[in-house]
Amino acid sequence: MAYSEKVIEHYENPRNVGTLDKNDEHVGTGLVGAPACGDVMRLQIKVSDAGVIEDAKFKTFGCGSAIASSSLATEWLKGKTIDEAEQIKNSMIAEELHLPPVKIHCSVLAEDAIKSAIADFRSKQAAKKALAGQ
Amino acid sequence: MIDPFQTLGVEARFDLDPDELARRHRDLSRALHPDRYAGAPAAERRLSLSRAIEVNDAFRVLKDPIRRAEALLRRAGVPVGETAEPKPSPDLLMEMMERREELGDARRRKDLVAVRALTEAIRVREREVLASMGRQFAVSDPDSTKLAVVLPELGELRYLRRFLDEASAIEEELTT
Known part of the structure; x- marks a missing residue:
């Protein structure tokens, strides 16, 4: 199957590959996978006290489209507020990368990873508040 | 089909x-x-x-045990493939992420011994999962959608296969 130029570009030069400290209270980690293809994707965000995503990193073991989807997601996340980040939809990723129908699930995985990273960050913040309120 | x-x-x-x-x-x-x-x-x-x-x-x-399992599930009317299967457990994802990163590190170090040790550990796991799937298929009614109980292990098997494919490519790269 032919990959689009944008997928190849992200695959060959993935942005923001790496790890953030998952124990940092400012960091939210999302870990998701697609059982039908054995892909695993980790996406992390670092959020400032003002609620802005200062940094985003990913690591994906999977096909070119899965790598490109998560790479693009980290690019889009940087500089956004948490609320803005939540508005990122898989269809936007699929459109930007010209993903064919059989690869749409890769963009779904990236959206899941974003949501899961945000949920992790929020649960850390809630736990911190609960602790402070004691 | x-x-x-x-x-x-x-x-x-x-x-x-x-x-x-x-x-x-x-x-x-x-x-x-x-x-x-x-x-x-x-x-x-x-x-x-x-x-x-x-x-x-x-x-x-x-x-191929993966495709054989998929064929059995399809016959029984259990949907397989993307979006039809349950999400992998967080523990499995965490473990596979860690193992794949260790494999990547071993590759960078050109550490063939480590690559082979990681491979062997996953092969052992693969045999265990295959044996367990065999037991589950054997006790379930072969024509019932209850066969869906094997889906999590089928997912695991695909993760293990991915690892082994990657490991064997790395082993080949390091030995040639």
């Missing part, structure tokens, strides 16, 4: 005897060999050829 068990004329079960499977494939391939149809009418030649292709496809499916 054609039922590969029916095509090869073997019982629809997960624990297939690999020798019997190979024997059925060989016998059918011989019977359908183009040489036998050299003097036959064109329609019959075409039919035997397309049957031979079906037989080869079915053999490839049934030889």
